[in-house]
Amino acid sequence: MNHSDTVPSEGESSPIHEPRLWRDKGWTARVLKNEDGDGWAVEMIREGSTEPALVGPWTMGRNKVDPKPLDATAHQTLVKTAAEVIRRHEQQLHAQLNKQVTVEVGSDAVTVQLVITPDEYEPFGTLTAVGQFGDVLATVKVRPDFRLTRESGLQWATGGFGKIR
Incomplete structure (x- = not known):
């Protein structure tokens, strides 16, 4: 195992891999109950930012009550999507x-x-x-x-x- 894989780089938080909170590679995914009480949502926050770059619906688990747990694949997909949202926003701002x-x-x-x-x-x-x-x-x-x-x-x-x- 590479030493850089286990030790966060300077300014980067330690990874967290929990069913409703997944922090890795500069991004935090957090699964939250929808405010209207119907289902679940996930928010993606880039490290150092106070506002989420992405908020979207999150899949129900098998019991149709609890959310599907976060995992590495889901986190990777959410990171790509959130990074694309930020990139588009930056392009729009640059154009303005x-x-x-x-x-x-x-x-x-x-x-x-x-x-x-x-x-x-x-x-x-x-x-x-x-x-x-x-x-x-x-x-x-x-x-x-x-x-x-x-x-x-x-x-x-x-x-x-x-x-x-």
């Missing part, structure tokens, strides 16, 4: 905070990029124009609610990349 359009300015293609920095107190956007060979032509700070469209990017580029109010 990062946009780009390419516009024609004369005979040049200019890519206009908008990156929103979601600061809790003072969020802001950064608009950057990049030439066709990767050279940064201009960068300005914009309001966090600035809408980058092909038209607004073209106006900024053809207007000389000035400040945007």
Whole structure:
């Protein structure tokens, strides 16, 4: 047996393998009674997080009263599903905070990029124009609610990349 298989890495909790609580490989699966009293649910929490990444229905056991016990296979499947949920959420957030359009300015293609920095107190956007060979032509700070469209990017580029109010 490999030593790393038995000793949790730094910052990782010790594994727990119980019928209703399974913690391993940075994830905790917990089987809970549904709040409406009908059946069971499972929640998956990534280590270091306070909120579950996934909450879903859980299968009844053979006696139709108690939940099916967690096991390594179920935990592995739940980890994959929860990780996919997180990945999709991160992609959606990235898409909300990062946009780009390419516009024609004369005979040049200019890519206009908008990156929103979601600061809790003072969020802001950064608009950057990049030439066709990767050279940064201009960068300005914009309001966090600035809408980058092909038209607004073209106006900024053809207007000389000035400040945007």
